[in-house]
Amino acid sequence: MPFRQMGLSAPVIEGIQAMGYTEPTPIQLRAIPLILSGRDVIGSAQTGTGKTAAFALPILSKLDQPAPGPRVLVLEPTRELAAQVETAFRALSRFTQLSIGLVYGGVGYGQQNDSLRKGVDILIATPGRLLDHLQRGTARLNRVEYLVLDEADRMLDMGFLPDVRRIIERCPAQRHTSLFSATVPPDIAALIKWAMKNPEVVEIGARRSPAETVKHVIYPVVDEQKNDLLLALLQQVNFDSVIIFCRTRHRADRIGSLLKKNNHAVAILHSDRTQKEREQALKGFRDGLFEVLVATDIAARGLDIPDVSHVINYDVPQHPEDYVHRIGRTGRAQTEGDAFTLMAVADKSHVADIERYIGQKIERTKLEGFSYQQSVLFAADGSIRKDKPVLGALLRRGRTFRPRRR
Ligand code: AMP
Numbered sequence: 001m002p003f004r005q006m007g008l009s010a011p012v013i014e015g016i017q018a019m020g021y022t023e024p025t026p027i028q029l030r031a032i033p034l035i036l037s038g039r040d041v042i043g044s045a046q047t048g049t050g051k052t053a054a055f056a057l058p059i060l061s062k063l064d065q066p067a068p069g070p071r072v073l074v075l076e077p078t079r080e081l082a083a084q085v086e087t088a089f090r091a092l093s094r095f096t097q098l099s100i101g102l103v104y105g106g107v108g109y110g111q112q113n114d115s116l117r118k119g120v121d122i123l124i125a126t127p128g129r130l131l132d133h134l135q136r137g138t139a140r141l142n143r144v145e146y147l148v149l150d151e152a153d154r155m156l157d158m159g160f161l162p163d164v165r166r167i168i169e170r171c172p173a174q175r176h177t178s179l180f181s182a183t184v185p186p187d188i189a190a191l192i193k194w195a196m197k198n199p200e201v202v203e204i205g206a207r208r209s210p211a212e213t214v215k216h217v218i219y220p221v222v223d224e225q226k227n228d229l230l231l232a233l234l235q236q237v238n239f240d241s242v243i244i245f246c247r248t249r250h251r252a253d254r255i256g257s258l259l260k261k262n263n264h265a266v267a268i269l270h271s272d273r274t275q276k277e278r279e280q281a282l283k284g285f286r287d288g289l290f291e292v293l294v295a296t297d298i299a300a301r302g303l304d305i306p307d308v309s310h311v312i313n314y315d316v317p318q319h320p321e322d323y324v325h326r327i328g329r330t331g332r333a334q335t336e337g338d339a340f341t342l343m344a345v346a347d348k349s350h351v352a353d354i355e356r357y358i359g360q361k362i363e364r365t366k367l368e369g370f371s372y373q374q375s376v377l378f379a380a381d382g383s384i385r386k387d388k389p390v391l392g393a394l395l396r397r398g399r400t401f402r403p404r405r406r
Pocket residue numbers: 020021022023024025028046047048049050051052053302304306332333
């Protein structure tokens with residue numbers, strides 16, 4: 001079904017055309033009619049599937065004309081995501097008269113107070129700063145008709161659920177609520193029960209599988225050789241833009257410096273950097289000023305960085321779901337990408353967890369021409385040692401195996 005037969009408003013259709021979207025993505029096909037019909041929706045689609053437009057388009061269509069508000073509240077876990085969703089709303093609403101406000105922490109209150117005083121139709125916010133505004137009386141939510149809880153599992157991980165609940169309590173009970181979450185742990189299930197009315201679940205694809213266009217491989221390597229292998233990979237692989245994920249801010253800084261020394265144009269993104277530095281890093285990377293972005297997991301979810309040709313996991317993520325999110329940076333919407341993971345000896349059990357989580361084995365490979373130091377990762381002839389079957393290894397270690405839940 002093309003966009004124009006979905007019941008969206010004429011200015012919104014114009015916005016879609018200006019964005020160059022020709023056909024709705026699967027989540028848009030399913031969520032747009034539901035939100036237009038007034039249903040509460042739980043969406044569990046991966047990032048990169050077009051989920052922002054899946055809620056923005058029907059909500060913008062429903063608002064029609066400006067009126068005292070905010071009538072829409074979108075909660076996001078991080079400032080970057082909030083800024084990104086605001087950009088999407090602005091682009092899609094450019095042929096409407098609707099106004100949009102953005103509220104997040106780490107910056108002054110002046111501009112936010114001004115925009116809230118003037119009044120906005122749509123407010124996009126992170127929970128902490130929005131609560132501040134509510135307590136100071138600079139924001140009110142008594143006219144909210146549409147509430148969107150985006151990346152709810154991320155908000156839970158970051159400890160925002162109590163704030164989210166306090167915010168929801170300030171919204172009218174008569175409202176439409178949508179919630180997007182890659183996973184539904186018990187705390188989110190409880191939130192759904194409390195905050196939503198008879199929601200319809202829209203699940204796109206197998207929740208746990210990485211984006212299908214991504215080719216992913218593992219490079220076994222001893223810890224001491226990770227830096228050399230990273231440099232060699234960057235030299236050999238024909239990449240346009242690459243994100244390198246590492247475990248800690250300190251490691252991100254260290255790898256950033258190493259790459260700079262080796263003449264790569266590098267931006268660094270982690271939570272110790274100021275808001276301005278983070279924005280500059282993201283903008284520079286988007287604009288092609290930097291070819292490499294070194295980031296910690298805070299940057300891993302949801303950020304819309306188009307056309308990433310490669311993702312390199314310098315460190316194996318400790319939580320399997322972060323693997324899926326990290327490599328979801330490539331293969332967004334229609335583009336293809338490669339994801340490489342450097343695996344040291346100590347990472348083997350984390351890799352096994354990831355393989356169990358995504359339900360598939362990730363191919364091991366060696367970089368042609370790289371002089372590997374021998375370790376338990378390799379057999380005597382230098383070939384990559386075959387791992388025991390994942391399930392068998394888990395059972396032998398006495399861990400309980402729970403079948404994947406869909
Ligand atoms: P999201 O999952 O919301 O982060 O969207 C991922 C990317 O897909 C963004 O760059 C969107 O602009 C783009 N996108 C969203 N909907 C469509 C569509 N129907 N056709 C093509 N690209 C889209």
